[in-house]
Amino acid sequence: MRTAVPEFPEARLRELADRYAAAIAAKRRRVWLGAAVLIAVAIAAGWMGEVSLGNFVENFWRFPAYFVSIAPKFSFATAWSDLADWLWGLPRWARLLGDTLLMAYMGTLAGALCGFALCFLASANLVKSGTTVFVTRRVLEFFRTVPEIVFALIFVLAFGLGPLPGVLAIAIHTAGALGKQFAEVVENIDSKPVEGVAASGGSWVQVVRFGALPQVLSNFVSYALLRFEINVRGAAVMGFVGAGGIGQDLIEAVRKFYFTDVSAILLLIVLTVMLIDFLTERLRHRLLGLEGSTR
Secondary structure (H helix, E strand, C coil): CCCCCCCCCHHHHHHHHHHHHHHHHHHHHHHHHHHHHHHHHHHHHHHHCCCCHHHHHHHCCHHHHHHHHHCCCCCCCCHHHHHHHHCCCHHHHHHHHHHHHHHHHHHHHHHHHHHHHHHCCCCCCCCCCHHHHHHHHHHHHHHHHCCHHHHHHHHHHHHCCCHHHHHHHHHHHHHHHHHHHHHHHHHCCCHHHHHHHHHCCCCHHHHHHHHHHHHHHHHHHHHHHHHHHHHHHHHCCHHHHCCCCCHHHHHHHHHCCCHHHHHHHHHHHHHHHHHHHHHHHHHHHHHHHHHHHCC
């Protein structure tokens, strides 16, 4: 049986075609307007930042030249002695690198716990008070808006040199970043378990514990591990302001033009970060895989 295809009057077809053409034209205007705004903002940013393409092209060679200058000199006949000279400070650097890892670990742990405590208060689907949600979100914004290095400098002035300022700086910034991510995860949960716990007479803490937490815990751990990767890199530069870790020796080598020391320390940092990234990535994927297999 053949289905009859409705035929529109010619005037109606022209009207639909005109509407379609108008919609396409409006979309193109928005795209061109957005591109123009983007280009204008880029030009304004370049003008305010005094960006000079000529100066960039003229001096770009200095960037690879610096890495060439810090590369160690090896010869086949004296390879072992050259390697020993290059890594002469390995015991000290390894200890400082361990301090950096501990700073990142303690800062991540403290910040994750603080973000965990605040994220539920920043979730509009769990808290009825708009004031509480607003204030908590602004606090988290302040924590993550101020750069870690600024917090570290303030804490160095308050507590003196050492790892403690670095740990506190990382913890505060981590609390702000993870608190926002945790809150977004909580706001996307299934509301039925939450409503079920509340309907059965559960308190707000019980609603969070039994209705929300089981749905988000694996994501929380995944985000915390990802933040640990970031904090390891951040802790490596805390020594620039005297907040402990291997960054203190790195900035000293840079300032004193100890080129081979710079390359050796950078190599240790890069290898450590790569190893941690690999391990935490595998662990995060395992957690997400386990979560997916239980659904």
